[in-house]
Amino acid sequence: MQRITVTLDDDLVEELDRFQREKGYQNRSETLRDLARAGLSQRSAEHAQGACVAALVYVYDHETRALSKRLANAQHDHHDLSVATLHVHLDHESCLEVAVLRGQSGEVRHFAEHVIAERGVRHGQLTVIPVNVSHESHPHGGAHSHPHSHAHVREAG
Numbered sequence: 001m002q003r004i005t006v007t008l009d010d011d012l013v014e015e016l017d018r019f020q021r022e023k024g025y026q027n028r029s030e031t032l033r034d035l036a037r038a039g040l041s042q043r044s045a046e047h048a049q050g051a052c053v054a055a056l057v058y059v060y061d062h063e064t065r066a067l068s069k070r071l072a073n074a075q076h077d078h079h080d081l082s083v084a085t086l087h088v089h090l091d092h093e094s095c096l097e098v099a100v101l102r103g104q105s106g107e108v109r110h111f112a113e114h115v116i117a118e119r120g121v122r123h124g125q126l127t128v129i130p131v132n133v134s135h136e137s138h139p140h141g142g143a144h145s146h147p148h149s150h151a152h153v154r155e156a157g
Contacts, residue, residue, distance in 0.1 A: 054101040055098060056099040056112045056124070058121050067119070068095075082099060
């Protein structure tokens with residue numbers, strides 16, 4: 001293990017200490033180690049290649065001219081990536097959508113960036129989970145076997 005020295009401004013130290021207390025860490029070193037691991041893991045997933053499953057979460061103003069239609073059309077145009085969408089009315093102007101996506105990481109990221117960049121989309125976040133896809137044939141509850149694919153989550157690191 002190595003010892004490093006880090007200089008942080010007072011506001012950031014306060015926030016770090018508050019986080020430490022809320023999560024029950026014993027000291028700043030443990031807190032910083034876990035935060036660094038989480039950040040590196042997220043960065044690794046964001047740059048992963050190959051197949052993935054993902055959740056695209058975004059909030060948009062449904063009053064923005066034709067935005068709802070453009071978002072629906074984007075989902076239809078990328079139906080090969082779209083698994084499911086949850087739509088929630090937050091208030092009189094705002095809607096939250098969660099789109100579950102499955103496909104090649106680059107295509108999923110490109111689609112998410114397009115959605116988030118739409119005028120009227122206020123917040124957007126993509127969570128990518130790298131997977132290995134296998135094609136299998138086995139029965140489910142009955143005697144008849146049928147082929148389908150399984151997405152197995154890749155282990156981090």
